Amino acid sequence: xxxxxPLKTVxxxxxxxxxxxxxxxxxxxxxxxxxxxxxxxxxNLKLKPTGMQNFMEWIMDFVKNIIKSNxxxxxxxxxxxxxxxxxxFIAVSNLLGLPFSIAYDHTLWWKSPTADPTVxxxxxxxxxxxxxxxxIKMKGTGHYVGTFFKPMSFMFPLKxxxxxxxxxxxxxxxxxxxxxxxxxxxxxxGLASTxxxxxxxxxxxxxxxxxxxxxxxxxxAFIFTMLTMVxxxxxxxxxx
Amino acid sequence: MFLDYLVLGAGTGxxxxxxxxxxxxxxxxxxxxxxxxxxxLMGIMQQREELVASEIEAAEKARKDSHQFLEEQKSLLKExxxxxxxxxxxxKKQGEVQKEEILTAARxxxxxxxxxxxxxxxxxxxKAIAAVRDEVVSLSVLAASKVLSxxxxxxxxxxxxxxxxxxxxEAR
Numbered sequence: 001x002x003x004x005x006p007l008k009t010v011x012x013x014x015x016x017x018x019x020x021x022x023x024x025x026x027x028x029x030x031x032x033x034x035x036x037x038x039x040x041x042x043x044n045l046k047l048k049p050t051g052m053q054n055f056m057e058w059i060m061d062f063v064k065n066i067i068k069s070n071x072x073x074x075x076x077x078x079x080x081x082x083x084x085x086x087x088x089f090i091a092v093s094n095l096l097g098l099p100f101s102i103a104y105d106h107t108l109w110w111k112s113p114t115a116d117p118t119v120x121x122x123x124x125x126x127x128x129x130x131x132x133x134x135x136i137k138m139k140g141t142g143h144y145v146g147t148f149f150k151p152m153s154f155m156f157p158l159k160x161x162x163x164x165x166x167x168x169x170x171x172x173x174x175x176x177x178x179x180x181x182x183x184x185x186x187x188x189x190g191l192a193s194t195x196x197x198x199x200x201x202x203x204x205x206x207x208x209x210x211x212x213x214x215x216x217x218x219x220x221a222f223i224f225t226m227l228t229m230v231x232x233x234x235x236x237x238x239x240x
Numbered sequence: 241m242f243l244d245y246l247v248l249g250a251g252t253g254x255x256x257x258x259x260x261x262x263x264x265x266x267x268x269x270x271x272x273x274x275x276x277x278x279x280x281l282m283g284i285m286q287q288r289e290e291l292v293a294s295e296i297e298a299a300e301k302a303r304k305d306s307h308q309f310l311e312e313q314k315s316l317l318k319e320x321x322x323x324x325x326x327x328x329x330x331x332k333k334q335g336e337v338q339k340e341e342i343l344t345a346a347r348x349x350x351x352x353x354x355x356x357x358x359x360x361x362x363x364x365x366x367k368a369i370a371a372v373r374d375e376v377v378s379l380s381v382l383a384a385s386k387v388l389s390x391x392x393x394x395x396x397x398x399x400x401x402x403x404x405x406x407x408x409x410e411a412r
Contacts, residue, residue: 009257017256023258035276045284047291084273
C-alpha cells in the first residue's frame with residue numbers, strides 16, 4: 001500500500017534542493033497535455049468557430065464570468081490568462097491520477113500532481129503573493145496597508161491570520177480532495193486485486209468513485225480559480 | 241501505523257525542488273499558452289466582437305436608410321396620385337367642353353343643311369310651277385287652235401287664252 005517517493009537531492013553548492021521526481025514528471029505531463037490541448041484547439045482560428053475552438057472559447061467565457069462575478073472587467077481582465085491557465089492546469093492535473101497509478105519497485109511514479117501538498121501549497125502561495133503584488137501595484141502602498149485596518153483597527157491580527165488561513169485552505173482543500181480520491185481508488189484497487197470475488201465487488205464502487213472523482217476534479221479546479229479571483233478582488237477592488 | 245502515510249508531509253519532508261519546479265512549470269506554461277494559444281484566441285474573439293458590432297451598426301444604418309427610402313417613396317406615390325387625379329379631373333372638364341363644342345357645331349351644321357334644303361325645295365317648286373304654267377299655256381293653245389282650226393290668228397288666240405287663264409287664276 002505505502003509507496004516510496006522517488007526523492008533526489010541536487011546540490012547547488014550553496015544550498016541543496018530535494019526533488020520528488022514523480023511530482024516533477026507529473027507536473028510536466030500535465031503541462032504538456034494542457035499545452036497540447038490548447039494549441040491544437042487554437043490552430044485554424046476562425047471567426048465562425050468550429051469544434052475545439054468552441055470548447056476553448058467556452059472555457060474563456062467561463063473564466064471571464066468568474067472574474068466578472070468578482071470585480072470589474074477593467075481591473076480583472078489582466079487575470080484572464082492566469083485564470084484560464086489555472087483552471088485547465090488544475091483540472092488536467094486532478095484527472096491524471098484517476099485512470100491508474102503506476103508504482104515501480106515500490107516507488108509511486110504516476111499520480112495526480114495535485115495529490116502532493118507541496119504542489120498545491122506552492123500554487124496557493126503563488127496566488128497569495130500575486131494578490132498582494134497586484135494590491136500594492138494597483139491601489140498603492142498606503143491603500144494596501146490600510147486594508148489591514150479596515151473596518152476597525154483591532155481587526156489587524158485577524159486580517160493577518162486571514163491571509164495565512166486563505167493560503168492554507170486554498171492549497172489544502174485541493175490537496176485533500178484529490179489525495180483522498182486517490183487513496184480511496186488505491187484501496188478499491190487493492191480490493192480488486194485480492195481475488196475474483198474482490199474484483200467483482202470492487203467494480204461498482206470503483207466506477208462510482210471514478211465518476212465522482214472526475215466531478216470533484218473539475219469542481220476543485222473551478223473552486224481554486226474562483227477563490228483566486230475572490231482573493232484578488234479583495235485586494236484590487238475598491239470596496240468589498 | 242495503517243494511517244501513518246496519510247499524515248501531511250510524512251515521508252516526503254521539505255521538497256524545495258518541488259516548489260521550484262511547480263512554480264517554474266506553471267509560469268512557463270502560462271507564458272507559452274499566452275503566446276501560442278490564449279493570445280491568438282483572444283485576438284480572434286476580439287475581432288469577432290468588433291465584426292459583430294460593425295455588422296450591427298451596418299444593419300442599423302441600412303434599416304434607417306430603407307426607412308427613409310420608404311418615406312420618400314410614399315410621398316412620391318402620394319404626389320403621383322394627386323397629380324393623376326388632377327389630370328383626370330382636367331381631362332374630364334376638357335371632354336365636357338369639347339362635347340359642348342361638338343354638339344353646337346353639329347346642331348349648327350344640321351340647321352344650315354336644313355335651311356339650304358328648304359331653300360332648294362322652294363326654288364325647285366317655283367321652277368316646277370313655272371314649267372307647269374308654260375306647259376298648260378302651250379297645251380291650251382294647241383288644244384284651242386285645234387278646236388278653232390285656224391279661224392282666229394294665233395296672236396288673238398294667245399291673248400284670249402292668257403286672259404282666260406289669268407281670270408281663272410284670279411277666280412281661284
